[in-house]
Amino acid sequence: MKDILILAIETSCDETSMAIVKNGKTVIKEITNSQADEFATIGGVVPEMASRMHLDNILYVYEELFNDIDLTIDEMDYIAVTYGPGLIGSLMVGVNFANTLAFIHNKQIIPVNHMQGHIYSAFIENEVTFPHLSLIVSGGHTDIVLLKDHNEIKHLGYTLDDAIGECYDKIAKILGYGYPGGPIIDNLAKEGNNVIKMPVPMNNKELLFSFSGLKSHCFNYVNQAKMKNLEVNAADFACSFQNTAVDLVFSKLDMAIAANKPSTVSVVGGVSANSEVRKRAVERDMIIPSMKLTTDNASMIGCVAYYMIEKNIFCEFAKCKPNIEVEDIWTN
Ligand code: KG4
Ligand code: ZN
Numbered sequence: 331m332k333d334i335l336i337l338a339i340e341t342s343c344d345e346t347s348m349a350i351v352k353n354g355k356t357v358i359k360e361i362t363n364s365q366a367d368e369f370a371t372i373g374g375v376v377p378e379m380a381s382r383m384h385l386d387n388i389l390y391v392y393e394e395l396f397n398d399i400d401l402t403i404d405e406m407d408y409i410a411v412t413y414g415p416g417l418i419g420s421l422m423v424g425v426n427f428a429n430t431l432a433f434i435h436n437k438q439i440i441p442v443n444h445m446q447g448h449i450y451s452a453f454i455e456n457e458v459t460f461p462h463l464s465l466i467v468s469g470g471h472t473d474i475v476l477l478k479d480h481n482e483i484k485h486l487g488y489t490l491d492d493a494i495g496e497c498y499d500k501i502a503k504i505l506g507y508g509y510p511g512g513p514i515i516d517n518l519a520k521e522g523n524n525v526i527k528m529p530v531p532m533n534n535k536e537l538l539f540s541f542s543g544l545k546s547h548c549f550n551y552v553n554q555a556k557m558k559n560l561e562v563n564a565a566d567f568a569c570s571f572q573n574t575a576v577d578l579v580f581s582k583l584d585m586a587i588a589a590n591k592p593s594t595v596s597v598v599g600g601v602s603a604n605s606e607v608r609k610r611a612v613e614r615d616m617i618i619p620s621m622k623l624t625t626d627n628a629s630m631i632g633c634v635a636y637y638m639i640e641k642n643i644f645c646e647f648a649k650c651k652p653n654i655e656v657e658d659i660w661t662n
């Protein structure tokens with residue numbers, strides 16, 4: 331069978347990423363330019379700045395991708411691009427770039443759902459069998475998703491308010507640290523002990539998450555300490571928060587496993603880079619992508635696109651849909 335080469339483009343948040351993926355499995359090359367350093371001192375992603383930086387970077391990322399390799403754009407079978415969910419200005423840069431390339435080089439576009447990209451990041455390095463259960467933990471999402479087959483997706487659990495990664499970022503900010511807060515809290519937690527009692531949110535039998543109560547509790551704890559001139563032990567605080575948050579996501583994941591009896595389970599998304607999350611996933615024999623595939627990247631978009639080919643999901647001109655759900659697929 332002929333190899334299928336896909337040029338994949340991802341610009342949904344603050345990473346400008348492009349990759350060439352062969353047959354949904356082999357990443358021939360990926361170039362990712364992260365804006366995280368620019369936002370480190372600001373305390374979070376500023377959407378308007380992110381879209382301008384994508385615009386500045388995208389052509390360089392494209393040129394670098396095809397530099398020094400024996401392939402040209404004309405040899406690509408399809409162009410895949412993230413069309414949602416994400417920041418509208420950021421998505422528009424990638425989608426417009428894909429539309430222009432497709433027009434000039436006479437290619438078809440495969441529009442890809444970013445959340446499905448995270449799910450499929452587990453498929454690149456592993457043999458995934460169905461039914462497959464995926465826990466997506468990122469800056470924008472905390473979801474439990476069941477895949478009965480490729481792209482046959484059932485959304486089982488979601489958050490009612492903040493996502494877990496967003497909560498990590500806000501807790502770091504309360505403590506006076508920069509963005510992204512996840513890796514900072516993760517490192518602090520390694521030095522501390524789980525000794526500060528925190529409320530367990532959504533401690534019930536439903537597959538729903540909530541992180542705003544835990545975030546408010548952390549906020550009040552630090553403010554009250556400040557008012558009383560008491561010092562917060564940041565390492566113990568980080569360790570206690572991390573254990574509460576990670577306990578919650580794994581307790582819900584265990585419930586979903588008991589109810590659905592999947593053949594394989596994965597934990598994906600930016601927060602799957604967390605050391606405690608990785609430890610627990612490995613202890614439970616779950617699939618966890620290598621570190622480079624946890625954060626936003628175009629390789630995972632190229633992987634989903636490959637499985638979309640058999641579903642005939644193509645277009646000549648993609649549009650951004652910033653508010654789509656994890657189970658949504660492109661319709662013309
Ligand atoms: O998947 P991702 O790159 O972007 C979104 O689609 O949201 O996830 C970014 C999130 C941020 O909230 C960041 O703080 C978090 O992943 N993160 C971590 C760690 N590394 C990144 N959270 C906890 N521990 C980490 N080591
Ligand atoms: Zn993401």
